[in-house]
Amino acid sequence: MKLILENIEKSFGEKKVLKNSSFIFEKGKIYGLLGRNGAGKTTLFNCISGDLSYDHGKVVLFEEGQSNEEINYSKVGYVFSEPVLPEFLTGYEFLKFYIDINKDKITNLLTINEYFDIIKINEEDRYRLIKGYSHGMKNKIQMVCFLITRPPVILLDEPLTSFDVVVALEIKNLLKKIKTDHIIIFSTHILQLATDLCDELVVLNNGVLEELDSELLKSPEFEEKIMEILKEENYV
Ligand SMILES: Nc1ncnc2c1ncn2[C@@H]1O[C@H](COP(=O)(O)OP(=O)(O)O)[C@@H](O)[C@H]1O
Numbered sequence: 300m301k302l303i304l305e306n307i308e309k310s311f312g313e314k315k316v317l318k319n320s321s322f323i324f325e326k327g328k329i330y331g332l333l334g335r336n337g338a339g340k341t342t343l344f345n346c347i348s349g350d351l352s353y354d355h356g357k358v359v360l361f362e363e364g365q366s367n368e369e370i371n372y373s374k375v376g377y378v379f380s381e382p383v384l385p386e387f388l389t390g391y392e393f394l395k396f397y398i399d400i401n402k403d404k405i406t407n408l409l410t411i412n413e414y415f416d417i418i419k420i421n422e423e424d425r426y427r428l429i430k431g432y433s434h435g436m437k438n439k440i441q442m443v444c445f446l447i448t449r450p451p452v453i454l455l456d457e458p459l460t461s462f463d464v465v466v467a468l469e470i471k472n473l474l475k476k477i478k479t480d481h482i483i484i485f486s487t488h489i490l491q492l493a494t495d496l497c498d499e500l501v502v503l504n505n506g507v508l509e510e511l512d513s514e515l516l517k518s519p520e521f522e523e524k525i526m527e528i529l530k531e532e533n534y535v
């Protein structure tokens with residue numbers, strides 16, 4: 300399975316955010332999308348998920364044994380940096396609802412409590428309103444959605460930024476466990492997170508995607524080199 304971006308262009312008014320971005324993401328890897336604030340990471344994710352229309356180009360999902368199709372939202376699990384969840388439901392009610400509306404897409408359904416166990420939300424919190432959840436807990440609830448429906452492409456927009464170290468480690472392990480069946484792209488402006496978690500690093504630099512040599516990841520000069528690349532950018 301491959302996610303193919305072909306010459307994606309996206310402008311907001313005069314401002315070109317994505318300029319001819321092309322890239323091929325492959326199944327089984329966690330990609331770190333690295334870019335400074337305002338580089339266009341969220342915009343790129345919105346284009347991939349279909350939440351935003353782009354001006355030019357194509358996003359194609361190639362799945363073995365199926366025809367190449369332009370991607371549609373049902374193939375993408377998207378964890379937003381600002382979680383969007385119904386605050387008037389309890390976590391338990393929300394998961395029940397989510398499972399109900401996605402019944403036809405789910406294979407290997409677990410019980411709601413088993414899902415809560417996986418993301419380590421404790422028993423009493425399961426029956427509290429989402430309104431009272433912390434940012435990190437809301438992010439976990441968003442993540443459990445893709446554990447339930449298992450969409451081929453999983454986008455995580457700066458998710459670990461809000462987690463404490465323990466939760467970040469739990470989520471990291473979780474992603475590593477499921478990565479063989481998915482294309483996972485994880486955006487961050489924090490180098491450390493990207494190097495810890497990701498198999499490949501992609502820099503969004505001046506509206507263009509560039510892959511970093513994975514050998515570079517292991518080298519001691521790595522941080523310096525990335526800083527150089529990011530500094531060259533011209534944010535006007
Ligand atoms: N809906 C929008 N309308 C106008 N400008 C936008 C919109 N969304 C994003 N932008 C601009 O596009 C650029 C990239 O934003 P974004 O994708 O959010 O960056 P990142 O996620 O990398 O921080 C920013 O300059 C931002 O102001």
Ligand SMILES: [Mg+2]
Nearest residue numbers: 340341380456
């Ligand atoms: Mg963003």
